[in-house]
Amino acid sequence: MTDTEARTPFSVAIAGVAGRMGRQLVAAALDEGLVVAGGTEAPGKGPFDRDIGELAGRQALGVRPVTDPVAAAANADVWIDFTRPEATLAALNSLKHTRVSGVVIGTTGMSAAEEKEVARAAEQLAIVKAGNFSVGINLLQALTRIAASRLGEGWDIEILETHHRRKVDAPSGTALMLGEAAAEGRGSGLDDLRAAPYDGPASARVPGQIGFSVRRMGDVIGEHSVSIGSDREILTLSHQALDRAVFAHGALQAAAWVKGRAPGLYGMDDVLGLSGN
Ligand SMILES: NC(=O)C1=CN([C@@H]2O[C@H](COP(=O)(O)OP(=O)(O)OC[C@H]3O[C@@H](n4cnc5c(N)ncnc54)[C@H](OP(=O)(O)O)[C@@H]3O)[C@@H](O)[C@H]2O)C=CC1
Numbered sequence: 001m002t003d004t005e006a007r008t009p010f011s012v013a014i015a016g017v018a019g020r021m022g023r024q025l026v027a028a029a030l031d032e033g034l035v036v037a038g039g040t041e042a043p044g045k046g047p048f049d050r051d052i053g054e055l056a057g058r059q060a061l062g063v064r065p066v067t068d069p070v071a072a073a074a075n076a077d078v079w080i081d082f083t084r085p086e087a088t089l090a091a092l093n094s095l096k097h098t099r100v101s102g103v104v105i106g107t108t109g110m111s112a113a114e115e116k117e118v119a120r121a122a123e124q125l126a127i128v129k130a131g132n133f134s135v136g137i138n139l140l141q142a143l144t145r146i147a148a149s150r151l152g153e154g155w156d157i158e159i160l161e162t163h164h165r166r167k168v169d170a171p172s173g174t175a176l177m178l179g180e181a182a183a184e185g186r187g188s189g190l191d192d193l194r195a196a197p198y199d200g201p202a203s204a205r206v207p208g209q210i211g212f213s214v215r216r217m218g219d220v221i222g223e224h225s226v227s228i229g230s231d232r233e234i235l236t237l238s239h240q241a242l243d244r245a246v247f248a249h250g251a252l253q254a255a256a257w258v259k260g261r262a263p264g265l266y267g268m269d270d271v272l273g274l275s276g277n
């Protein structure tokens, strides 16, 4: 199903409704005819006196942000969370006490231990988690896997990402997804192939490793490229997000897919039917 096709309406609760993605998610959900049943904001920060719909530039809903995920999710089918790792994990813990039957996580920058906590929560909840909810990036992931498998270790793989100056985590969740796909193409895991940042007098490239470069500037929404180079040629696959709404509509597509599904940890490739590519 594409993000423009009609869906059976369902209700969502959205974490971090005053954030860049929170506002996009509320607006996209209302534009798609879904019910926004509740939303949260960080304790002590707010704004708690504003209507969630108005914060997103849409009509007033008579719903204001609260700090407690259980209260926000009281009438929701699906929880959507693009916040911070610690906030997402706290919400997952609370959701066990709600009627929510599916979760969509876009939060990036989780440590290995935090990723394990998400996996544990997925023993009880159906969770779709992705570092990027755009269709283009998920196809790029599949293409990267293929390119890395066809072009042997004599080819160097370098991933470059650029984001707005307010982004806190690096490399981006998307860059790490692409690195993981490249490593899989080489029959390995990213933990084994990830290059340390090139910085200092002993930073020569180690053959076979996957390198990452990061830029933070202005209001760039998200740009990613994967370059694979030999001594004679360089192949570059790239993607540019032109509007944050692409992530929000992708997340809602995932929400429609995960609602009522059996507990488990799923990816956007499952939602898009790209698993195994
Ligand atoms: N997977 C994907 O497709 C995408 C993922 N992202 C990821 O989503 C995350 C958010 O990005 P972005 O919207 O730009 O960031 P913002 O900082 O604009 O938004 C995050 C929001 O979450 C709020 N928040 C923090 N702690 C809590 C809490 N305990 N309870 C409720 N709300 C809380 C923040 O409040 P306050 O500012 O007051 O702390 C803020 O409003 C990042 O990890 C980013 O990488 C972004 C785009 C696409």
Ligand SMILES: O=C(O)C1=N[C@H](C(=O)O)C[C@H](O)C1
Pocket: 108, 131, 132, 163, 167, 171, 172, 173, 174, 175, 221, 222, 223
């Ligand atoms: O923080 C952002 O803005 C984005 N974060 C995601 C990431 O870390 O890859 C996705 C997107 O590129 C925007």
